[in-house]
Amino acid sequence: MIIKVSCLGMGKLATKQKHSEQQPYAKPVLKWAGGKSQLLPILANHYPQSLGSKTRKYIEPFFGGGAVFFELYNAGLVDEAVLLDSNPELITLYNTIKEKPADLVAELQKLEKKYLALDDSSRQEYFYEVRESFNRGYSSSYTSPKPARAAQLIFLNRTCFNGLFRVNKKQEYNVPHGRYSNPRILDDDNIYAVSEALQIAEIIQSDFTDIAPFVSDNTFIYYDPPYRPLNKTSNFTAYSGDFDDAHQMQLAGLFKQLDKKNVYQMLSNSDPLSATGDRFFDELYSGYSIHRIEARRLINADSSKRGKISEILVKNYEQN
Ligand SMILES: C[S@@+](CC[C@H](N)C(=O)[O-])C[C@H]1O[C@@H](n2cnc3c(N)ncnc32)[C@H](O)[C@@H]1O
Numbered sequence: 001m002i003i004k005v006s007c008l009g010m011g012k013l014a015t016k017q018k019h020s021e022q023q024p025y026a027k028p029v030l031k032w033a034g035g036k037s038q039l040l041p042i043l044a045n046h047y048p049q050s051l052g053s054k055t056r057k058y059i060e061p062f063f064g065g066g067a068v069f070f071e072l073y074n075a076g077l078v079d080e081a082v083l084l085d086s087n088p089e090l091i092t093l094y095n096t097i098k099e100k101p102a103d104l105v106a107e108l109q110k111l112e113k114k115y116l117a118l119d120d121s122s123r124q125e126y127f128y129e130v131r132e133s134f135n136r137g138y139s140s141s142y143t144s145p146k147p148a149r150a151a152q153l154i155f156l157n158r159t160c161f162n163g164l165f166r167v168n169k170k171q172e173y174n175v176p177h178g179r180y181s182n183p184r185i186l187d188d189d190n191i192y193a194v195s196e197a198l199q200i201a202e203i204i205q206s207d208f209t210d211i212a213p214f215v216s217d218n219t220f221i222y223y224d225p226p227y228r229p230l231n232k233t234s235n236f237t238a239y240s241g242d243f244d245d246a247h248q249m250q251l252a253g254l255f256k257q258l259d260k261k262n263v264y265q266m267l268s269n270s271d272p273l274s275a276t277g278d279r280f281f282d283e284l285y286s287g288y289s290i291h292r293i294e295a296r297r298l299i300n301a302d303s304s305k306r307g308k309i310s311e312i313l314v315k316n317y318e319q320n
Contacts, residue, residue: 025074026193029097029154030090031163032065036224036268039311040071042293048220048264048317052077055264057219059083061208063090068222073197081201082214089153089165091143091205096150097191098198105188107151112185115159120179127159127177135172143205158183208251217262225251227270227311228280245280252284259316267314274310281312289315 028035036043048055051072058078060069063085072078085091096104115126134152157163160175168174202214208225215221226243248269255265267285271292272278282290291313 024189024193026070026197027190028065028067029194030065030157035065036067039295040067046266046313046315051220055218055220056080059211059214059219059221061211062224070197079200083201084204084206086207088140088142088205091203092146093150093153094198094203095143096145096147097195100145100147101191101195103147104150105191107147108154108186111151111155124177130155131173138171155185158185215258215261215263220264223267230270230272230275265316269312271310271312285314289318
């Protein structure tokens with residue numbers, strides 16, 4: 001069956017041969033700070049013209065929730081991908097979905113059944129039990145499939161306050177319980193759709209500095225690093241972790257180094273120029289194309305701070 005995928009916006013209307021009539025489109029499994037779902041129609045106007053034809057390899061070094069990759073896969077624009085993130089929980093989760101989706105679905109079924117049958121206070125107790133078990137099982141470097149652990153991560157993400165992933169200095173997940181009346185913990189159709197999408201991908205726990213060996217001619221690389229804080233509040237530090245200005249500069253160095261190859265690079269970040277007149281990124285990426293786009297900040301514990309903000313999109317190619 002040939003279907004037209006119009007969600008890509010005006011810039012890219014693609015056609016795709018769908019694998020089966022029932023198979024739904026893959027979408028992010030986790031709610032993730034900095035997730036790009038809301039921005040997809042805008043980003044679509046900025047993908048390289050050759051994407052889907054000459055350019056069919058995709059690399060995403062700060063994978064997170066993966067909204068852009070799933071969009072490109074659904075539209076049939078890529079057939080090879082390298083997806084990297086430094087967070088071992090994410091890598092284990094995606095490798096589990098790729099290789100053992102049925103085991104993951106079975107684990108999630110157990111968690112969902114138990115949780116939804118409980119009253120409010122028992123749900124809270126159960127949430128903290130799962131959270132403690134998740135924290136006891138932490139290791140800084142696992143990447144192979146672990147269905148029970150991956151299920152705990154999805155469960156915590158769906159039932160915690162505001163869908164956050166946040167750990168303290170001891171790497172303990174510390175987000176409180178969320179109290180949604182009927183949270184969707186298991187979306188098995190999406191787990192299988194994501195599993196199919198991930199078959200074209202290598203999923204690797206890695207620092208962004210290690211991507212060079214994966215880059216070949218005509219690769220499209222999308223960087224969505226932890227954003228540079230606009231204000232130096234302690235609250236923002238929790239989201240951006242240890243990704244400071246030295247890392248932003250190192251990333252710009254990588255961007256410039258790879259620019260010498262025949263690759264297309266696109267990068268998102270905050271826009272300190274619009275917010276405070278700070279030219280940090282305009283100077284760091286001078287000579288490249290810098291677009292300012294409007295985004296809605298989705299994950300912020302303080303609802304008064306969930307407004308429209310400007311972000312930058314840097315590209316090493318010209319169009320639009
Ligand atoms: C802004 S999020 C990416 C959001 C993602 N594009 C989405 O749509 O959900 C940034 C990601 O970078 C990862 N990260 C942080 N520091 C990193 C590093 N030094 N190398 C690779 N990944 C890193 C974090 O684990 C996080 O998943």
